[in-house]
Amino acid sequence: xxxxxxxxxxxxxxxxxxxxxxxxxxxxxxxxxxxxxxxxxxxxxxxxxxxxxxxxxxxxxxxxxxxxxxxxxxxxxxxxxxxxxxxxxxxxxxxxxxxxxxxxxxxxxx
Numbered sequence: 001x002x003x004x005x006x007x008x009x010x011x012x013x014x015x016x017x018x019x020x021x022x023x024x025x026x027x028x029x030x031x032x033x034x035x036x037x038x039x040x041x042x043x044x045x046x047x048x049x050x051x052x053x054x055x056x057x058x059x060x061x062x063x064x065x066x067x068x069x070x071x072x073x074x075x076x077x078x079x080x081x082x083x084x085x086x087x088x089x090x091x092x093x094x095x096x097x098x099x100x101x102x103x104x105x106x107x108x109x110x
Contacts, residue, residue: 011034011035011036012035013034013035014032014033014034015032015033015034016030016031016032016033017030017031017033018030018042018048021077021080021081021082022080023080024050025049025050025053025056025077025080025090026047026048026049026050026077026082026086026090027042027043027046027047027048027086028042028043028080028081028082028083029041029042029043029081030042032045032046042083043082043083043084043085043086044083044085047083047085047086047089049086049089049090049093051104051106053090053093054093054097054104054105054106056073057070057073057093057094057097058097060073061097061098067098070094070098071094073094074087074090074091074094077090092105093105
């Protein structure tokens with residue numbers, strides 16, 4: 001890999017070790033390590049959820065016969081190892097699907 005001398009937040013190298021849940025909806029565990037400082041922990045310091053969850057939760061809502069059944073989507077994430085912080089963000093997405101309908105809350109500004 002060629003080094004161009006660029007940095008982001010003062011760091012030029014970020015190393016990730018991550019474990020996804022079995023459906024790739026979120027990161028169950030892992031770390032982000034930079035040249036200096038303590039590693040950041042997924043589930044404690046960092047949260048990743050797949051932006052495709054908007055569509056997944058929208059489909060789950062459309063096929064559910066009740067709100068309780070729809071919320072089983074979040075319970076399955078909990079059962080698959082989602083941290084408390086990850087569950088919070090997953091809940092925000094689920095609630096937004098219920099309230100907003102077709103307008104995604106994900107920012108694809110890449």
